[in-house]
Amino acid sequence: MELEEMQAIWSQMSDQIENQKKLTNKLIMEMTQERFKNKIGIISKYEGMGALICFAAAILILFQLSKLDTWYLLISGIFTIAYLIFLPIYILRSINTMKRINIISNTYKETLIEYAKNRKQFLFSQRLGIYLNFILMIVSLPVIIKLFKDEDIFVTNVEVLYWYIPIMTLFLIFFSKWGYGKYKRLTASATKILEELQEPKTLS
Amino acid sequence: MNKEETFIRLIKKNEGIIYKITKVYTHTSNDQKDLYQEIVYQLWKGFDSFRGDAKVSTWMYSIALNTALLYSKKEKRRGYNISLDNVFLKEENYDPVLEERLKIVYSQIKNLGDIDKGIIILFLEGKKYEEISKITGLTVSNVGTRMGRIKEKLKTYIIKK
Incomplete structure (x- = not known):
């Protein structure tokens, strides 16, 4: 379809729409109330709940830190606490940045650029999370066993680590490959938007 | 008021x-x-x-x-x-011929990328390049170049169809 033809159809449609106006005052004002969950401002309940669980676990470990009586258990415990506090904060901040795009004063181009940049940052935080999760799984195991069973896994059950670590490594390789593929595709689409917004060369 | x-x-x-x-x-x-x-x-x-x-x-x-x-x-x-x-x-009040042609128009616009989609809507709404530039934040010459590309894309789309 040629552009001129599209214009003619569009204008015909516009005329018909003009004759069909039906919004009432009451309905318009209802739409201005934030009575429905507005899509653009919402924080995903999943990320929010995940963060709460992480913080609760961090507090639990923190209060029992004195039980970790060897240097390696203490280091594992501190790493676990730091992870459980900082990663959720980092991810929630990335999400929030995405939601802070100023719809009202931005131009369309600015909105697209901010969206694409924030999206890339968010994807990076998710990717980082995938890798760190596996380190956490390995590091937190001795901490959990010590806190809940009062056993030092390196002394009493060191054989557990012989199968636990290789299995975790296999999972890490598998999920990282899967996650990285997904990450690459999504990041590529955000990058494409940014590239497209460069001044295009004039048509030859 | x-x-x-x-x-x-x-x-x-x-x-x-x-x-x-x-x-x-x-x-x-x-x-x-x-x-x-x-x-x-x-x-x-x-x-x-x-x-x-x-x-x-x-x-x-x-x-x-x-x-x-x-x-x-x-x-x-x-x-x-x-x-x-x-x-x-409601679109049901449209005549069937117009409705059919509108479907083509919408599907062609939906096939365009995010930037071009915004530009074509404004163009079809009768906006001049200067106003499109103000709304989108693109330069006037960029809007012009993109419009040229959009025309090409629309032609290609028809050929593919």
């Missing part, structure tokens, strides 16, 4: 604009209604910041397109919806 009355008058005068934008950026009628509410909500939120020195349509297109763009990127999350069923603009 108070703020509410002015806003209502503004929306009533321009409800067709919102309708057309929601149609391009959504795929189902539920999403379209949802986006319609979201745009009116964002316009109301930004109403205080709107100053008479800018053109109403420039301000409105800008917020509506930004909202539609971000809405189309979000995953679906259901919230409370106002029933627009009985008052929403």
Whole structure:
């Protein structure tokens, strides 16, 4: 379809729409109330709940830190606490940045650029999370066993680590490959938007 | 005239604009209604910041397109919806020939990338390159170049079809 033809159809449609106006005052004002969950401002309940669980676990470990009586258990415990506090904060901040795009004063181009940049940052935080999760799984195991069973896994059950670590490594390789593929595709689409917004060369 | 009355008058005068934008950026009628509410909500939120020195349509297109763009990127999350069923603009009243041709127009626009989609809507709305440039933030020459490319893309699309 040629552009001129599209214009003619569009204008015909516009005329018909003009004759069909039906919004009432009451309905318009209802739409201005934030009575429905507005899509653009919402924080995903999943990320929010995940963060709460992480913080609760961090507090639990923190209060029992004195039980970790060897240097390696203490280091594992501190790493676990730091992870459980900082990663959720980092991810929630990335999400929030995405939601802070100023719809009202931005131009369309600015909105697209901010969206694409924030999206890339968010994807990076998710990717980082995938890798760190596996380190956490390995590091937190001795901490959990010590806190809940009062056993030092390196002394009493060191054989557990012989199968636990290789299995975790296999999972890490598998999920990282899967996650990285997904990450690459999504990041590529955000990058494409940014590239497209460069001044295009004039048509030859 | 108070703020509410002015806003209502503004929306009533321009409800067709919102309708057309929601149609391009959504795929189902539920999403379209949802986006319609979201745009009116964002316009109301930004109403205080709107100053008479800018053109109403420039301000409105800008917020509506930004909202539609971000809405189309979000995953679906259901919230409370106002029933627009009985008052929403209906396409059933169109004549069948126009309806069929409109479907082609919409599908061609939906096939374009995010940037081009915004430009073509404004162009079809009769905006000059200068105003498209103001709303989108692209330079006038960029808008012109992109329009040239859009024309090419539309031709290619027809050939592929």
